[in-house]
Amino acid sequence: MPTLLLYIFVAVIVIQLFYFLYFFRRFAYHKTSPKQEFSYPVSVIFFIKNQAGLLKKHLPLYLAQDYPDFEIVLINYDSYDESLDIIEGFEARDKRIKIVNVKNNEAFWGKKKYALTLGIKAASHEHLIFTEIECQPVSDNWIRELSSGFSEVRTIVIGYTAYEKIKKSFLNALVRFENLTTFSQRFSYQICNIPISGNGKNLAYHKKEFFRNNGFIDHINIRNGEDQLFINQAADKKNTSFVYSKESFTISEAVKLFDEWIDNKKAEYALIKKYKTTHKALIHIFYLSQLLLYTLIIPLLILKVNTPVVIGLFLLRWIVAYGIYIPITKKFGETSLLWLFPLYEIFLIFFQFLIFISNIISKPNNWR
Structure with a gap:
């Protein structure tokens, strides 16, 4: 023995x-390639559900992006706080804001995926960028940096999302460590032409990829996974790139409760069973x-x-x-x-x- x-x-x-x-x-030891010179018109898409405070805090950062042609699509999913009033106020002041107001449908299971589908259909541009309002871009070149991953062939771009740092917090360090190892593995596999997954906090893809793969229909019965499962399904060695320049990062609010982090990881890890073999x-x-x-x-x-x-x-x-x-x-x-x-x-x-x-x-x- x-x-x-x-x-x-x-x-x-x-x-x-x-x-x-x-x-x-x-x-x-990967070295970044020269950036594309294209400036594709892009639609930045947010799913909003009772996030009034975060809208006030973070939406101005996205509107301040240094990029020639972009719109922001705000999908308000039946918020009962001040979210709708706030985004309507932004819309009145800035023509780049587009609101998609979605009412709750109790008979429909894939609620977020249904709402995102409506937002994607409403987007004016073919190049779509996804993030969450809890995140903030690290620079006003975030759109420019992430969209540099697009090309005539590369129609999916995977970006990096960091977590805010909290001093003297072991949980925060553990969360950041898990996030770092996940993304380093994800990008390593991508370099080996094995794109596995993405994160909806910093992700971009072409509208044609969404419809070519029938949207979220193959995993509509799962509450989340609109990022992980869709990218696992749609990405291949030819159509996918990744961007990790410092200005392309988004920073997400840190989880502060251990139970909340465990619940998030349980849901995320459970999706792996739906990945390709x-x-x-x-x-x-x-x-x-x-x-x-x-x-x-x-x-x-x-x-x-x-x-x-x-x-x-x-x-x-x-x-x-x-x-x-x-x-x-x-x-x-x-x-x-x-x-x-x-x-x-x-x-x-x-x-x-x-x-x-x-x-x-x-x-x-x-x-x-």
Whole structure:
């Protein structure tokens, strides 16, 4: 049995090194290509539901974008606070605002997807950008930077969303670490011509892609996933690009409650089962190898099975991992996460396992 555990541990190390050196290294040392000179007219689309305060705070930042031709489509989904009054006030002052007012339909399950579909149809332009009003662009060149990913061939653009930093908050650091690893893996797979997913807080695609894939119809029975599942369905190695220049970021409000973060992750991770088979395999094999890395090393050290070899392989994996994540954290402006990197990884793997078990026992609330 100890020898078998050692063999499994060696296999796990090999898998981990393969992922880091074959996949993640590509994004870590990726160099950006020259930007496109096109200035496509774009429609920036927001889904609004009782977000009056955020509209007052963030909408002016989007209206101040330095871009020659854009409109903002505000989909008001049956808000009962002051949201509609606020966006109507903006519309009266700025002709770039377009309002799509959607009434709640209790008989229709895919409510957000239905509302987004109406917004997409109402958009004046073919190039669409999606974000959320809880997010703010980091610069007034956000539209310019994100839309630079478009070309005659590239009709889907995946951007990066950071989370605001809260000092002396372990939860905040863990949330940012999980976000960083998710995007670094997503972009690494994209470089290898395996686009897997996107995030609706910073995402763009051509209207023709939406209708070519029949919109959200294939996953309309799932409450969310309008970003993850749609991109997993529509993206391929030819039509997808990604942008990670500092001015292309959006910053999202940070989750402040642990239970809220767990609920969000349960819903998000549950969507993976709807991914394409090869994509699910890539994600699950890497996570399983991470889990086995930490669960095997303890009994191997206790049983003193080739301890120098076990420790040496474990340190090798960590040296390689640090070598990959140092340039990635610089790209995303998250170098402060490096100090406790091993601790964040251990906690994240543990909570991902709990979420996996929880999703088996009971479906998350994103399912019908």
